[in-house]
Amino acid sequence: SQWGEENLQALSIQEGEDVTMNCSYKTYTTVVQWYRQKSGKGPAQLILIRSNEREKRSGRLRATLDTSSQSSSLSITGTLATDTAVYFCATDRQGGRALIFGTGTTVSVSP
Amino acid sequence: GPKVLQIPSHQIIDMGQMVTLNCDPVSNHLYFYWYKQILGQQMEFLVNFYNGKVMEKSKLFKDQFSVERPDGSYFTLKIQPTALEDSAVYFCASSLGGSSAETLYFGSGTRLTVL
Structure with a gap:
């Protein structure tokens, strides 16, 4: 599998709060989307x-991207209810063309 | 922004039948992709396609699967014959360039139910 500790999780927060989600990957990547x-x-x-x-x-x-620990994070400041979604990180597995997605983090923002 | 259209949005078929999923990619894009998603979980890469050829495919892209884009028309995914485990949402995507740094533009998916 491309993924180490999965970024599979679900977060429930209130509007206005900040949220950070993480993803780790096993194989070198040239980009994280x-x-x-x-x-x-x-x-x-x-x-x-x-x-x-x-x-x-x-x-x-x-x-953020830390290539030494092969992990990336995404932070959203001042969340809105419209930020409610599943967030995926995706990598290219050693520079290949195919973009490989992680399992996603479900974020629910309550008004 | 750029839009990718997928037709139909839902398809229900009997196991063993053939199904064709259609995708109208962004007009000037050159690279095309299919992904499979089960129950809102991981987006699984199936295949990418450029200049009339499959560039890469995953293990999920079984022999029963095929893709084509005849003369700039729809980019299609055909499954023949279908199996129960093919039930999923299939997403088409397109990009202007072929590197992993390109933005993929996704359609809204076709939900395929195989009975």
């Missing part, structure tokens, strides 16, 4: 972080 999937929809990309980057920010999102 984070996607969000809302109910009944396909995943949509949130942020991409390359192996030579430690941190990437986009609006309320912050992604």
